[in-house]
Amino acid sequence: xxKRIVAAFLISVLIGIMLVIQARxxxxxxxxxxxxxxxxxxxxxxxxxxxxxxINRQIEEAVQLLEQYESYEKDPETDIITQxxxxxxEKYSILAGAxxxxxxxxxxxxxxxxxxxxxGENINNLIVHDIDILxxxxxxxxxxxxxxxxxxxxxxxxTAINCSGWTVRIxxxxxxxxxxxxxxxxxxxxxSNLLSQNxxxxxxxxxxxxxxxxxxxxxEIEAYSGNRELFYAGESGGKxxxx
Amino acid sequence: xxxxxxxxxxxxxxxxxxxxLAVQISSTAGSDQGGLVPxxxxxxxxxxxxxxxxEKEDALEExxxxxxxxxxxxxxxxxxxxVIEGLLSDTEKYRLxxxxxxxxxxxxxxxxxxxxxxxxxxxxxxxxxxxxxxLLSLVxxxxxxxxxxxxxxxxxxxxxxxxxxxxQNININGSAxxxxxxxxxxxxxxxxxNxxxxxxxxxxxxxxxxxxxxELQSEENIxxxxxxxxxxxxxxxxxxxx
Numbered sequence: 053x054x055k056r057i058v059a060a061f062l063i064s065v066l067i068g069i070m071l072v073i074q075a076r077x078x079x080x081x082x083x084x085x086x087x088x089x090x091x092x093x094x095x096x097x098x099x100x101x102x103x104x105x106x107i108n109r110q111i112e113e114a115v116q117l118l119e120q121y122e123s124y125e126k127d128p129e130t131d132i133i134t135q136x137x138x139x140x141x142e143k144y145s146i147l148a149g150a151x152x153x154x155x156x157x158x159x160x161x162x163x164x165x166x167x168x169x170x171x172g173e174n175i176n177n178l179i180v181h182d183i184d185i186l187x188x189x190x191x192x193x194x195x196x197x198x199x200x201x202x203x204x205x206x207x208x209x210x211t212a213i214n215c216s217g218w219t220v221r222i223x224x225x226x227x228x229x230x231x232x233x234x235x236x237x238x239x240x241x242x243x244s245n246l247l248s249q250n251x252x253x254x255x256x257x258x259x260x261x262x263x264x265x266x267x268x269x270x271x272e273i274e275a276y277s278g279n280r281e282l283f284y285a286g287e288s289g290g291k292x293x294x295x
Numbered sequence: 296x297x298x299x300x301x302x303x304x305x306x307x308x309x310x311x312x313x314x315x316l317a318v319q320i321s322s323t324a325g326s327d328q329g330g331l332v333p334x335x336x337x338x339x340x341x342x343x344x345x346x347x348x349x350e351k352e353d354a355l356e357e358x359x360x361x362x363x364x365x366x367x368x369x370x371x372x373x374x375x376x377x378v379i380e381g382l383l384s385d386t387e388k389y390r391l392x393x394x395x396x397x398x399x400x401x402x403x404x405x406x407x408x409x410x411x412x413x414x415x416x417x418x419x420x421x422x423x424x425x426x427x428x429x430l431l432s433l434v435x436x437x438x439x440x441x442x443x444x445x446x447x448x449x450x451x452x453x454x455x456x457x458x459x460x461x462x463q464n465i466n467i468n469g470s471a472x473x474x475x476x477x478x479x480x481x482x483x484x485x486x487x488x489n490x491x492x493x494x495x496x497x498x499x500x501x502x503x504x505x506x507x508x509x510e511l512q513s514e515e516n517i518x519x520x521x522x523x524x525x526x527x528x529x530x531x532x533x534x535x536x537x
Contacts, residue, residue, distance in 0.1 A: 092473035093340035099470040114361035144389035155530040194457035198531040212439035285443040285481040
């Protein structure tokens with residue numbers, strides 16, 4: 053009989069020790085995690101690997117270009133350097149919005165809904181908000197838009213779009229409805245993304261907001277009108293540079 | 296009659312148990328994301344991810360060095376030609392504005408974490424991923440507050456950057472990302488902090504409406520990496536101004 057009691061006691065002690073070890077070894081952290089966390093890591097690793105590949109491709113291109121540059125003196129006929137300088141200038145001036153651009157694309161008009169309100173319906177359902185414009189621009193970018201303007205204001209890196217009362221401020225300038233958004237890029241891709249079943253244009257229409265989109269062979273987009281200067285950011289710290 | 300009460304009772308119980316089981320099974324069906332995995336397994340992935348990130352940084356550094364060598368040759372040539380020299384200095388200015396180079400400066404960092412998981416099935420979709428438009432809005436507010444350079448999880452926000460939902464992840468610059476989100480912005484730290492933390496502002500919305508953990512910190516010196524992709528214009532052509 054006593055043996056049993058002793059055995060039970062020993063087992064209890066053992067279990068107790070095991071529990072303590074278990075709790076200690078996890079160091080207060082979770083022992084288990086969700087499958088989602090694992091799949092998140094997998095996706096991130098894959099996407100980083102894709103980025104590395106992409107960078108390596110750019111490195112190869114740069115190495116090739118460098119070889120061409122270095123052999124340039126032997127063969128000044130093909131002026132690869134000037135050509136490359138011009139290409140880079142063109143690319144970065146489009147990106148910075150420094151020049152007017154032309155190309156195929158779409159023109160979108162967004163306006164407040166005109167229909168009567170349902171009983172008790174919030175008027176906000178029919179009004180265009182800054183987030184709507186932001187989402188449309190975001191969808192256009194996702195569809196590969198190369199240049200975008202809203203009411204003639206070129207969208208650049210620093211462009212903010214904000215509701216301020218009854219008007220919307222873009223690049224620091226004030227506009228009111230209706231909004232005309234122009235984008236250069238693959239028109240049919242932009243339309244199908246915006247007008248798909250879950251597309252943002254479709255859901256705006258469901259709210260009652262007026263949303264039209266038209267594919268055009270030629271769209272002209274104005275240059276950015278402001279003068280951008282960086283005061284805080286710089287390759288070696290913006291403020292140092294200013295001094 | 297009385298002798299049937301027991302049978303009916305157990306019959307009803309069986310039906311209820313059956314229904315509960317069916318509901319349970321159908322509500323978890325299709326989400327094989329549930330269930331738990333030992334934490335130690337995650338460590339391996341953490342290591343693999345940081346290795347890939349280091350590899351990426353090394354590759355970017357190599358690319359930057361190569362591009363600097365190219366630029367040096369270009370400058371040498373431009374010294375002979377004033378027009379080319381002008382083009383080069385404009386290109387350099389535009390590259391700085393459009394995120395083609397690493398930049399440093401004062402600013403703020405924001406960390407957004409999903410709410411702490413309290414039950415096993417809750418984490419199928421991350422709250423911040425599902426409400427990705429809040430990230431878009433946050434970036435917009437940072438720009439409004441004068442941010443000069445912004446990155447999310449080290450993806451530089453440039454003119455062409457999209458923030459969109461793709462499957463169960465947010466895509467930024469075409470790359471899949473996952474929470475927690477670390478946002479860096481260079482600019483006037485006080486202006487940016489005060490613009491975001493205004494009552495009823497974006498930080499409060501993220502915390503109160505979506506129950507997210509948000510940490511905001513002002514910093515003296517932040518480094519924001521360059522854009523690592525390639526941008527090529529296939530449709531847009533510049534118009535020469537007369």
